[in-house]
Amino acid sequence: MSETASPVRRGRLLRFAAAFLVLLALVGYVVVQYVNGGGPPRCVVRTAEDGGTSYELSAEQADNAATISAVGTTRGMPQRAVTIALATALQESALRNIGHGDRDSLGLFQQRPSQGWGTPEQILDPVYAAGKFYDHLAEVPGYSRLPLTVAAQRVQRSGFPQAYAKHEPDATLLAAALTGRAAATLTCESRQGGRSGDPVRLRSELVRAFGSDVLPRGGAGRGSAGAQDMTELAVPVPSTAAADDEGASRRGWELAHWAVARADALRIAEVSYGGRVWSTAQSGQGWREEPSRAGGRAGAGASGGGTADQVTGDVRIRLAQ
Structure with missing residues (x-):
């Protein structure tokens, strides 16, 4: 009996060992995929009030x-x-x-x-x-x-x-x-894995979603390089009379939230507007006050109020490189 049982036990042990190795390999693969950008990024939208719903x-x-x-x-x-x-x-x-x-x-x-x-x-x-x-x-x-x-x-x-x-x-x-009514309320994680963004595609998607008027000046916007290799796009938010500051702010935050929501697909690395900035590098922190404006008045524009210089200007979109 012992001579017969021993090979059976050895066979079971080998099968258990093989299954365990397969499980370890699967767990290792999932961990590597997550660390290297394979995990699914998430987005969160919250009410503007502290302690509200999300x-x-x-x-x-x-x-x-x-x-x-x-x-x-x-x-x-x-x-x-x-x-x-x-x-x-x-x-x-x-x-x-x-x-x-x-x-x-x-x-x-x-x-x-x-x-x-x-x-x-x-x-x-x-x-x-x-x-x-x-x-x-x-x-x-x-x-x-x-x-x-x-x-x-x-x-x-x-x-x-x-x-x-x-x-x-x-x-x-x-x-x-x-729609921009609630400012700085949509944030997304990012696990882009080092792929570069395409400036031509970014401009094309902006025009498809918002129409040709979203990018005046020949459709190129303002950026740090030529139209084909632009790494940063500045989308103008029309200046308005003081009575319509709220409308200008809504337009700016509409564009800014659109860029963050589409950051993973379009390889967007950073979005800034109204004294606030969102970036892939610190996406877990959501919308932060721009370091260059810390302590200044521009941060107030993120709440949708403030003076005209706080709620107009450009929505700046920087692509991953």
């Missing part, structure tokens, strides 16, 4: 949310419309640009080519998909005064119309940040 989402979700918001405001849609659009996309796709769904549904809003929403390629373009949603929403009489579930259902014709309601608080929080 909502956490992935970099992919933040990227898509920023696009949905930018397309809406560029079309002149109010913040309520952006909230409705974000809540709809949260329910339909969890803010992921998915290539599948019920029957032929696709994309952020699960729009159907067979129902006239566009070709599959068009629907899977977040800018196009958001634009089509707003086109239909604008045709709903009094949508801004309707309950969110009613307004969304008039566009989507969903089999579960009440499902949109549970996303309204998170969508409201996101819309306040992404």
Whole structure:
């Protein structure tokens, strides 16, 4: 019996040892991927008040949310419309640009080519998909005064119309940040792994989201190098009369939050506006007061108030190199 059992035990030990080695290798791989940028970066949006609510989402979700918001405001849609659009996309796709769904549904809003929403390629373009949603929403009489579930259902014709309601608080929080009403409230982690940003793509994405007027002066903006190798882009926020300082501040923070939300995809290393700065190197600290302005008046502009020199000027976007 002992001669027979010993090989069996040895076989079991060898199998356990092999399984343990595989497990160690898997854990090691996950750790290396996380340290070297493989872990999924996260974003957080908070209320402007201390101790308020917050909502956490992935970099992919933040990227898509920023696009949905930018397309809406560029079309002149109010913040309520952006909230409705974000809540709809949260329910339909969890803010992921998915290539599948019920029957032929696709994309952020699960729009159907067979129902006239566009070709599959068009629907899977977040800018196009958001634009089509707003086109239909604008045709709903009094949508801004309707309950969110009613307004969304008039566009989507969903089999579960009440499902949109549970996303309204998170969508409201996101819309306040992404439209610029709540300053310095959206931050993201970054694990970029050393890849460089493409200045041509950055300018192209800004124009696609905000329209050609976002980059005057021939579309290049102001930067530290030529148009093709620019490492820093300064996006102008139009100077306004003192009575419209709030509008200028909102525009600046809308652009700044868009850049942070899209930092992982566009390889953005730093964003600054209103005396505040966000950077990949210190992304865990969120929006910090710019060192060169510490103790000065410019930091007050981050709260959305202050004088004209605090809330106008440039949103500066620096790419990873």
